[in-house]
Each structure stands twice: as C-alpha cells, then as structure tokens.
Amino acid sequence: MMTHPELLRAARAARGPLAAATALLTAVAVTWLAQAVLLALALAALARGETDRLAPLLAAVFAAVVIRAVLARRQRRIAAAAGALVRVRLRDVLLERLGRLGPAHLTTARAGAVRTTLVDGVEGVDAYVSRYLPQLIVSCLMPPVLLLAVAAVQPWALAVLVPALTLALLGPRWWDRLLARRGKEHWDTYEGLGADYLEALQGMATLRATGAVGRTRARLERRSALLHRATVAKLRVSLIDTGLTDLAVQGGTVAAAVLAAVSAAGGGTTATATYLTLMLASECFRPVRDLSREWHAGYLGVSAADGLAALRTAEPAVADRGTLPARWPAAPEIRFENVTFRYPSGEAGEDTHDGRNAALDGVTFTAPAGRVTAVVGPSGAGKSTLLALLLRHHDPRGGRVLLNGTETSAYSLESLRRGIAVVSQETCLFHDTVAGNLRLARPDATDAELADAARAAGVHEEIMALPGGYASVLGERGTTLSGGQRQRLALARALLTDAPVLLLDEATSAVDERGEARITGSLLRAARGRTCLVIAHRLESVRHADRIVVLDRGRLDAVGDHRSLLDDDGLYAALVAAGRSPEGELAA
C-alpha cells in the first residue's frame, strides 16, 4: 500500500474520471463475487445430483464473465483518460513553475535531471493514478464485503481469513516504506544518469575534440551498471514484499479450505455452505493479488513523487510581487544605483561585509533612454551579472535597478521580461521553419517584417539561399546553420519583438570580426529608438556606442565614450591595446 501526498494531490486533477474508474473496478470485483457464488451453487447442485439447475447457473456464470469483460474494457479506457488528464495538468503546472523559476534554477539543477522529472516522473504518476490508485481503493473496499459474505455462510472461517487478510494487506507496509526510501535513492541515481547522458549528447563535439568520447562512454557504462545493480537490489526487496503477500494469501486460502473440508467431513455443514466457503475464501484475496500485480505502477509513481514535489514547490530566486506593466511611452532609461550582488555560492559567493568577492560592488551608472550603452571589462568583471539583475533572474543584495525611475521589482515579472529582448551567446533555435523560429518573438509578424528584421541582422541573403528560404525547416535534410548564422537569426528574432529594451550579451561572438562590425552597425541602426545594453566580445564593435561602461572585478572603473576613455589611458585603453595585440582575447 503505497501512498504519497504529492500523488494524491496530482490525482485531484482527474477526480471525476478516477471516481468513475474506481466505481467500474468495484463493479468488476462484484462480478467476480457473483461468479464465485454462482459456481459454488452449481457445484453444490452437481454434488446433490440436481443437474436440471446446472444450465441456468452456468448461463449466469457466462453472463457474469461477459459483463465483466465489458466493464473491464470501459474501466481501462476511463482510467487511461484520467491518467492522461493528470499527466497533462501536472506537466502544465511544472512547466509554469519552471518558467517562473527562470534560468537561475538551471544553474543549480541539471537540465537532464529536470527533463527526467518532467518526462519519466510524470509518466510514473500517470501509472500510479490510473492503475495503482483505483486498485488500492478497491483492495481496501472489497475484503470487508467479502468477509461479511463469508460470515453469513461460515462465521468460523473468519478466524483464519481475517488474520491472513490483515497480514496480506498490512504486512508489506513496512517493506513498502523501506522501498519508498530506496525508491527515492534509486530515482536520484536515475535522474543523475539522465543528466549525464544529456550532457554527453550536448557536449559531443567537445568530447570528440578533446578525445574524451571513450572515457565518457566508460563512465556512463559504469553509472548504468550501478543503476542496474541498485534496481536489482530493490527488486530483491520487492520480492520479499510479494512473498509476504503470497504467503498470507495462500496460507489463508488453504487454511479456510481445510477447515471447510473438516467441517463437511464431520457433517457439520451443507454442500452449498462448503462450496461457498471455499469459493468466497479464495475471492477474499483476489483484490490483494490484483494490487500486488499493480505494484510496479505504484512504485514508479512513489519513486518520482519527491522529485516532482521538489520541482513543484521550488521557490524562484526572486519574488513576483510587482504589479506595474512594463510599458513606457518611449524606450526607458536604465539606471543601476549603488548595486551590490554576490551569488549564493561559488567563487563570487563568500559573504563579506566589505563587498570583497562580490560579483558586483556598488555599481552606479545610467544607460540613457533610446541609446546604446556598451559594458566592457575583463572576464569575470560582472558584465553578465548586470544583465541578469536587470532581467531579475536575481535581485541585488544592495542598491537598486531602475527602469524609467521605477525599481524593476515594481513591474510584474512576466511583463518586465517581455519588455526586454535578449540575445545571448547561446542561441536557441527550435526544430521548426526559419519563419517559425522568427515568429516565436511575434506570431503575427508579416513576411515583410520577418525579412526586414533578417536584413537588419544581416542574415536575409543566407536565408534566401536555403532550399526552402524562410520555409526551410532547421535541422532537417542538412538544413543546418553556422554558429554565426544562428546568432544573426537570434538577433533578427530579438529585433522583431516590440521590446523597447534590447540586451546583447556577446551576441556576435560566433561571427568573424568583419561580420561583427557589419552586424553591429546594422543592428545599431535597426535598434534605433530602443535602449540597448551591449556586452561585446571585441571592443572594436562597441567603439560607436553612445556610452561605454568599464567594469573591473565587480566595480565600476570608468564611464565615457570611446574617445574620452582612450584619452584617460586607463583600463579601457589597456583592453583596447590588448585587443589589438596578437594575444587579443583579453578584451570583453
């Protein structure tokens, strides 16, 4: 008997169909009871030589079999529909939660583990809810009814049936609890393996380039073997569980049969009572046997339940209490005011009061409305962290981030993020047409608008050169794009949004220098009127920015334009000089 509050909560989504499925399963159990009684009466009639009563009794048995087949078929259909409903609702809830948790969650949870919970975990809940749960309810409801029926015929038979049934139903509980705990450990291993496989697949190019494919395969094989051993160990324990149930079932049935036979031999009971006792005693254990058959379905759900509960109740890194819509009459000004932030853990995570080791420490600057502000600085200076704070993936520990003078936390999260378009280093394109990928940003965009955005991002010509143009499906029949083309497509997508704020986080890193200068130029033209915050890979491409903010180890080093910063001969000038040197890549 395995239950878990998370599973019962999930089952509530399909209360109606589940009640119907359970009622039908109860009706199926009643047909077994009717069949047992009818068979007992037929056998008794045979024993007494009353052959004329056999035909109607056997016809009734046949009717019970047919009715049961019809009911069982209907029950399975309704239960499957209930399971599907629970599955869909649960995935909805989990996806919505993941959306609210934002990318910050995936820096602490492994994507593969989240995928396993979302796919396999939810399937486990479906199996639990559609198969195990109705059977569990019937297995608790039917035995008392059957015992009452036995009591009406042979009350003394209860002396063996009640203890045997109690043992069969409650005995394995202890094992179930142990197994549920093991199930959690097993699930964690399973999630970990899922995450390992996903990472290996995603990082295949790197593994190949570093010659680590063989080593990774060996590691994955070792982990698979570990999971296999854990599964076998768990099944061994489950065999004890099943063995205990079987012992009680067989023992109880045999003891009741022996008692009935002894009583009949002594002439104490009629043939009808003896056959009824034998048949009903066996029927008493049918629900328990059926429950044991659904054990695996129950176990799947219970194993996944903790992981699902953890994901469903995970708290986002920021609270969504703002109510203002992020809509402004014109592109807003962005202001960072004395902003301090340190990550909860990791190399920038040590909590110190003087701001040492902070990812950002007392940073103040303004990105003027409708202008392009570039943020530069050496690696680890805190550039991406600035963008993460603006998008409220995290909230600052000190200071404020303001949009048009209003703190970002005053805006509703969804509207804030919709008001800010982001193009980052990691472009995500979906298995869809080029047009479909672009229209993610604005489903109602016309073909002409798609082409304008693609032209501005410098990718229109290349799209037109694909076999199907804008209708080419990415990833199909060799329609793959280069890193630079992918980035430019992502840029076009961002330009298509009406978002008045545009964040480019090393968005042109996969493009060669000439391409970068060309795209940055056309982008700045296309983004005119929007407030742009740009983190660029090469300083050359941001020299025309209206304002350049220089960060160094989390602190503001200088603010100015290209000329004035070069004249200051500070960190910016050093970065530019390093960018021109053969070692080159020190720059932002």
Ligand SMILES: Nc1ncnc2c1ncn2[C@@H]1O[C@H](COP(=O)(O)OP(=O)(O)OP(=O)(O)O)[C@@H](O)[C@H]1O
């Ligand atoms: N998720 C994280 N958890 C812990 N520390 C982090 C995390 N992300 C960044 N950091 C740390 O915060 C500091 C600032 O990182 P950030 O990514 O903002 O720098 P950056 O200037 O964008 O660097 P780069 O140019 O290399 O991308 C670094 O010390 C980095 O190690």
